[in-house]
Amino acid sequence: MIIEKMTFYNFKSYYDKVELGPFHESFTAIVGANGCGKSNVIDGLLFVFGRRAKQIRQQKVVDLIHKSALHPNCTEARVDVHLISVDTEGSYLPDTRFTVTRTVFRDGTSKFMIDGVVCKFDAVLEKMKSKGFDLLNNRFLILQGEVERIALMPARSKNGEDGMLEFLEDIIGTSQYIEEIEKGTSELEKLNDEVHEKTNRFKIIERERNGILKEKENAISYLKEEYKMCGLKNSLNKQELKSVEEKEVESKEEREKLEKKRKVIQNIKNEKLIEKTAKDKVIEEKGKDIKKIEKEYETQKSLVNSAKKKKARAEEEKKQNEKAVLRNEKEIKEMEKKIKDEKEKIESKQRRYNQLSKTIEKDKEEIEKLKNDLEKQTNEIKEKILPRRKMEEKTQKTKESTIKQEQLNDLKKKNKELKKRIEKGGLDIEAREREITRICKEFEIKKQTSEEEIQKIEEQNKVLFEQLEQKQKELEKLEGIDVKIIKVNLQDINERNKRSIKEYNRIELEISGSTSKIDEWNSYLKEMNIHLEELKNRMEKDEIKIDETQMKLTKKELNEKTDELKKIEEEYEILLKKIEELETEEDKIKEQIEEINGNNSELTEKRQHCEKEIRSIFKHIRELLHIAEIHEEDEYIKNMLNHNETDNQMDEEKIRIVGISLKDVVDELKEINRKEVLAMIEDEKKKIENMIENVNLKIIATFIKVNKEYQEKWDIMNEAIKKQEDCKSTLEALKKKRFDEFINGLTEISFKLKEMYYLLTQGGVAELELVDTLNPFTEGVVFSVRPPKKAWKNITNLSGGEKTLSSLALIFALHHYKPTPIYVMDEIDAALDFRNVSIIAHYIKERTKNAQFTIISLRPEMFELADRLMGVYKVKDVSCSVSFDPNAYNLNNN
Template identity: 30%
Template structure:
C-alpha cells in the first residue's frame, strides 16, 4: 500500500488505460464515431450542453455491464440511435480499447506487448445484448472478471463519479443500516481490504456460540452432578463411620475367633494323632474291602444297567400314568352321567311297578269279589222268589178284597219290570264308562299337575334370575358411577396437587426473586452510574437527544419477564436521537471516565416505522414480543421494533420448535416463556436459570429495588395463602377419594355374589326348561286312549240322557204301582221286602258289572305298564352294561396304576439298596474326616471374618447384646471350672497374666457392645457407592467441561485473532487514509482541516459505531458535512477520493462535471492537483469550466449537428504551437487536430 504521493521519479508501474472508444449508433451517436484517443493521465471531454458528453460515460458503463435502467432507459433497444435521418437502426455497438502501459517521462509511455484488448457490447432491436472480448462472444461475468483483474473497482464503482454524485460521497451514512446498504465504514473497509475477514469472523463466531452453548449445558450438568454429590456427602460420611465401627467390631470378633482357634489347634493335634491311628485301621480295612470293591464294581455296573432300564420304565410309566389319569377323569364323568340316567330310569321303573302292583291288586280284588257277588245275587234272587211267593199267597188270600186291583197291578208290574231292568242296565253302563274314563284321565291329570308345578317353579326361577339381573345392572351402574366419582376425585386430587406443586414452584421463584433483588440492584448500579452521568449532562445542557436506557422506556407483563430479558439484548442500550448525539455522548463518557455504553440511534430506525405499525398474523396465534411491550412514547416504537424484530413468544420449547422450523421464514426467532431462545440461525440457547428484570414490569414507570422487594413480599404472602387453601383442597379430595374407594370395594364384593346367584337361578331355569319338554310329552294322551275316552264320553252322555228318560217313566209307573199295591200292612211289608230284594239285586248286578269293567280296564293298563317296564328294563340293562364297561375301564386303570406303584416301590427298594451300599462305602471315610472337619471349619470361619473385614460389606453382627453377654459369661464360667488350663505360648507371650477364655470373653464383650451401638444406627450403606458414582460422574463432567472450555478458548482465540487482524488492518488503513485526507484537504482548501472519526474507537464494527466525516473549512469552525455548502461538500468528497487514490490507486477515473459547484479558485486548485498529483492513473473528466479543461493533456470535443453527435480530439500542447493559418487554408485540417469524426 502506498501511504504517500507517488513520485514521478519512481520506477514506472504497469497499469491499464483506455486508448479510445468506438460508438456505433449508440444513443445520440449516429454511425461509427471514435472518441479519443485518450491521454494516459488527464483527458477532458468538453462540449455544449445537450451535445452528448455524458453519453461517453454511459457508453463506458454500458460496456462495463450496466443495465438499461441504470442508464435511464427501460429497455436495451432504446439505446439504439433514432433520429430523423437515422431511423429503424437494428444494432448499437460500443467498443472500448484497452492497453497496459509503463509510464515514461512526460507524455510518453511504453505499451506492454500483447496487452491490448478490446471489450465490446451490442444492443439489438429485439432487446438482446451480447458481450465480446477481442471479437469473441463472452458472458457478463467474463467481462467483469477481466476488468476487476485489471484493477477497475466495479463493485463500489469507485472509478466513477457521475453528474451530481460528487457531493454524495461525503454525505454517505456513517455505517450501513442493513446488508444491502453501504455506509462510509463499509466503503472504506472494502478499499482497505479487511472485509475479507467478515465471513470468517461470522463463521468463527457461529462456531464459538455453538461450542459456548454446548459448554453452558455442560456447566449445568456439572452443577447438577456437584449438587447430587454434595447431597450424598453426609450420608456417605455417616455410612463410612458406621463401617469403620463395624470393622472394629469385626476385628474384635476375628481376634476372639483367632485366640479360640489357637486353643482348638491344640485339641486338633490330639485329633490328628487319633486320626493317624484311624488311618492305620482304615488301611487294614481297605485291604479287606478290596474284594468288596470288586463286588461293588460289578454291582454298580449291574445297577447302572438296571437303573437305565428302570429310568426308562419310570418315564414310560409316567407318560402312561398321565394318559390313565386323563382316561380316568373322562371315565368318571361318563359314570357320573350314566348313574344319573340309571337313577332316573330306576325311579321311573319303581313308580311304574308300584302302579302295576296297585292295578293288579285292584284287578284281583275285583275278580275275587265277583263270585261272592254272584252268590249273593243268587241268594237275593232266591229271597226274592220266596218273598214274591209269599206275596202271591197273600195276594191270593186277598184276592177277593183286591180283585179289582189285581188286573191293574199286574198290568203295572208288567210295565214296571222292563223299565227297572233297563234303568239298572243303563246305570251299569254309565258306571263302567265313567270308571274307565277316570282310569284313562288319571295319568293325564297327574302329568298336568306335575307340569303346572314345574311351570310355576320355572317362572319363579326366571323371575328370580330377572330380579338378580336387574340387581346386577343396578350394581354395575352404581359401580360405574362410583368409578366415575373416583376418577373425578382422582382428577380433582391430581389437579389440586398439580396446582399445589405449581404454587410451590411459584413460591420458590418468588423467594429466589426476593433474594436476588439486592444482587440485581447491585449489578444495576454500575449501569445506572453511566446513565446518571449521561442524564446529568443532559440536564446541564451539555448533551442533548438522549432518551435513556431502552429497557426503562417501556414495560411488560410479569409473565413475559424471562422472555424479554433473554431475547432482547439491546435493552441496556442507550437510546439517542441522532448519530451526532451518540458521538457527543461517547466523547463525554471518554472525558469523564464514567464508563462505556452502547448507543442506539433513533433516526437510523426511520425505515422501521411502517413494519412497527403493521399488524401481522402469526403462526398458532403466538404474540410478537414487540406487541407485548407497553411504550409511553409512540415515537420510540421503532427503536423497540429494532431490538425485538418479529421475535415470537411461545408457551414451551415444543411449540417454539414447530414455529421456528416451520414454513414461514419471517418467524425464525422464537423465545419461550421460560427464556429458551431459538435464534434466526436455528441454534437454541437457554435452559439454565433464566434472565429476568431487564425491563420494567407492569406499567412503564421507573422501578426501584425497594418497590420490587415490597411487591415480592406481598406476592409471597398471597401465594402462601393460596398454597394453604390448595393443601386443604388436596386433603378434602383425598378424604372423598378414600370414601368412594371403600364404597367401590363393597360394590365389587356384592357384584360377584349377585352374578353367582343369577347364574344359579339361570341354571335352575335351564334345567326346568329342559324338563318341561318331558313333562309336556307326559301330558299328551295316546291316540287310542283319546279315541276311547271320546267314545266313552259320547256313550256315557247318551246313556245319561236315556237314564233320565227311564227314570221319569219309572217314577210315573212307580206312583201307579203304589196306588195299586194297597192291601194292608202285611201286604205292604211283603211288597217292601220284595222291593228291597229287587233293589239289592240291582245294586249287586251293578257291582258285578262295575267289578268286571274295572278288572277289564286294569288289565289293559297292566299290559301297557308291563310293556313300559319291559322297555325300561332294557334301558336299565343297557345303562348297567355301560356302567360295567366303565367299571372295567376303571379297573384297568387301577391295574395300570398298581403296576406303576409296583415299579415305584421296586425303584425305592433299588434306591435303598444303592444307598446302603454307598453308605457302607462312605462310612469308613467319614471316620477319618470327622476330627479334621472341626479344625477346617474354624479356619474357614477365621478366613471368612478376615474377608469380611477386608471388604467391609456391611453384614449384620450375628449376636444380639444379650446373647453376646451370655456367651461371654459362659466362656468365663468354663474358664473358672477348668482345673488345668493349658496356656498357649503365643498368647501368653502377649498376655502373660490373662487366660485364653478371659481374653475371648473381653473380645466378645467389646464386640457385643459395639454391635449394640451399631443397632441404634440406620445408615444408608448404598450411599457410599452412590457417592463414588456421583464423584466419578462429577469428575467426568468436569473433564468434559474442561475439554469444552479448552475448545471454547481455542475458538475464542481464533475469533479474537480474526477480529484483531480485521481491526488492526482496518485501523492501519483508516489512519493512513485519515492522515492523507487531512493533507489533501489542507492542500486544496489552502488551510482547511478534515477528519475521519470513529463513533466507537474500541469497536469500529459494532451496531452503534460507524465513521463520521467532519471538516473545518478555512477560517471556519468544525462542521458536519450536512451543514456545508455545495462547494464545500464537493471539496470534501474530492479530498476523500484523492486520499483513497493515494492509498489504493485505481487505474481509471471517470468524473462528470465534478467542478459544477466550485468557484473559479477552487476549480483551478482541483485541476492543478489532478494534473500534478495523479500521474499514476488515467482521469477522464467532463467539464464546462475552462479552468479545468484547459489544464488537460488531451481534449475530446463533443458537438452535435443534424441531431447526431460527433467528436474531435485535440492535443492542447501541440495546438498551441501551431501558427495562424492563411485564410485560404482555413478549410484544411489544422496540425493540432489528431482526429475529426463527422457524420
C-alpha cells in the first residue's frame, strides 16, 4: 500500500485545488526554498490521520484554512490522500485504490470520509490498520526538528514532556497498559482501605463476643446440671419398669410349654426329612448313571465337533491362502504400476534432459552470435577510431601549418608595410611597438581556439573508448551468467538421472522379491490343498463309526433309566404329602403362641407410659439446647441423649422378645436404690438453686445474636480480602505482561540500533540501557553511544551531527521493529555533513525496495538519489507544486 497522490483544497499555504503527485512507489524527494510550503505536505498527512492542531504547528484547527492577502476569506480546508496497492514490480493493483479525506470548517468542526462516505475517525483507524498503518503507536512520520528532540529526551517524562521511556512504550505498544495499571492501582488502594475498615469492625465484634463468653459458659454449665438431674429422673423411671418385667416372667413359662410341643413336631418333621434324603440318594445315583451315558455321548460328540473344526480350520486356511495369493497379485500389479510410473518419470526426465541440451546448444549458438556481433562492433569502432585519429593528426598538423603560414604571411605583409613606412620615414618607434603587441594577441587567440578544438576531439575519443569497455564488460557478464546457469542445470539433470536410476533398480529388486514370495505361497497352497483332502476323508470315516456306536448304546440304556425315574417320582410325591401335614400342625402351634402374646398388652401400656415421661424430659432438654446453638455443648448433650435412647431401645427389645433374660436389668436396679436416687435429685436441685443467682440465661440469646454478627463480619472481611487478593494478582499479571513485552521489544530495538549505528557511523556502538534493571518504568531508559574512536557518552553530550546520526539510527531501528509501507521524513539531514548525508541517503535508497519513502530535503546528496522529484514553490504567497521524473529526463538526453 502506497500514497499515489495528495490533493489540497485551501490547506495552509495551498490555495484552491493543488494536486501533489504522483508519488513514486519507492523514493520521492520534495525540494524547494525555505518557507515555500514543503513541510505542509507532512502537515496534510498529520491532518488526515487525525492529529490535533498543536501537533500540526497551529494553535487551533481553524488556523489550517488558507489565508493570504489575495484570498483572506476561505471557508473550509480539505486534504485528500489517495492510496493504492502495488505489486513487487511497482505496478498498481486493480480495485485497491481508496481515498481518505478530512475537511475542517470555519466554525472549528471537521469530518472524515473514506471514498466520499462520511465516517468516524475510528473507521479511518481500522481501515488504515487493516492496510498495515498503526496511526496511534507508530513513528512513520518524522517531523522537522523531531530528530533533534529525540536526542534531547530525558530517561523518562519530566514536567509533562515525554521521555525516552514513553517514546519507546508508544512504539512497542505497552503504553496501552498504563491506564489499566493506574485504574488497578487506585482500585487496590480502595480495597486496602476497605479491608482495613472491615478488619477493624471485625475486631470490635470479636472483642464484644469475647466479653460475654464467660457468662455464656456459666449458662451452659447450668444447663448441664439440669440435664444431669433429668438423667437421674430417667434412672428412677427405669426402676418402675421392674414390676412390669416380673409379670413378663409368668408369660415366659407359658411360652416354654409351647416350645416343648413345637420340639415334638420338629422331631417328626426331621424323621420324614431323613426318609426323603434316602430317597434323594437313590435318585442321585440313578442320575449319575444317566450323566455317565450323557458324558460318553458328549465325548463322541466332541470328537465329531473337533473333526468338523479341523475341517473348518483347513477351509479357513485355504481361504486365507487364496486371499494371500490375491493380495500378492494385487501387490504385483501395484509394483508393475510403480515400475510403469517410474519409467514414465525417467522418460519425462530424459525428454527434459534432451530439451535442456537443445536449449544449451541454442544458448551456445546465441553466445557465439553475441561474440561475433561484439567482435564486429569492436572492429567497427576500431575502424572508426583509427581514421579519426589519423584525421586528428592531420588536422592538427594542417592547423599548425596553416596557423604558422598565416602568421608568416601576416608578418611578411607587415614587414613590407614597415619597410614602406620606414622608407617613407613616417613611422615612429611607439607605433611599431603597438603593432607588435596587437599581432601577439591575435596569435594567442588563434592558439586558444585550436587548443579547444583538439580538446573536443579528445573528449569524443574518450566517450568511444568508454562505450567499447562497457560492451566488453556486458559480454563477459553474459558469458559468465549463461555458463553458470547451464552448469547448474546440467548438474541438476545429472543428479535427477542418478536418483531415477537408483529408484528403478530398487523397484526391480522389490519385483523380484515379490515374485519369489508368490512362488512360495503357491507351493504352500498346494500342500494345504492336499492336507485338506486327507482331512475330509478322515472325517467321513470317523462320522460313520460314531453314528453306529451311538445308536447301539442309547436305545438300551434310555429304556432302563426311564423306568427307574418313574418309580423315584412316585416315592417323592408321597413324601411331599407327609411334609404338608406337618406344616399344618406347626401353624396351629404358632396361633396358640400369638394368643399368649396378646395377654401382654397391659404390660406394654405401662411401658409406653414410662417412655412418654422420658420423652417429655428429653424434649425439655432439647428446647434448652436449641436456645444455646453452640457446637461443642450441643454435641455433648446429643451424645448423652443417644446413650439414653439406646438404653430405652434395649428395654423395649427385652419386653418385646420373649425368652431373653431380665437378670442384668434387675441387677442394675439393685445397685441403685430408689432412696439414693431421690437423694441425688435433691442435691442437684440445691446446686441448681445456688447457680441460678449468677446465671443469665438470656445471655445465650445475646451470644447467639453477637456470634451471628461475628460470623457475618468474618465473611464480609474474608470477601473483602479475597477481592483484594484478586485485584492484586490481576494487577501483578498486568504489570508482568507490560514488563515482558517492553523488555522483549527493547531488546529487539537495541539489537537493531547497534547494527544501524555501526552501519551509519562505520564503527560506532549504541545502546539503550535501563537505569533500573529491576523496574524500568521508575527511572526510564538512557540512550548511550560510543562514536568511532571515542569514549562512551550520553547522547545529550554529543555534537549536533553525532546527535542526528544517533537519533536516525534509533528511528531506523524503530522502523525495523514496527515496519509500515510508508515513511515520510522532513529534513532529517539538516545537521549532517555531505559524507553522512550520502550514507543516510544510500541506506534509505536500499530500504525503498520494501517501502515507500518520501523525504523533504535541501541536500543534493539526498534528493539526487530519488526516483521522483517534487518541487514546491510560492507565487504571490500561494504554494504550487510540480513533479519531475529524473530518470525519464536522463533517457531523453541520451
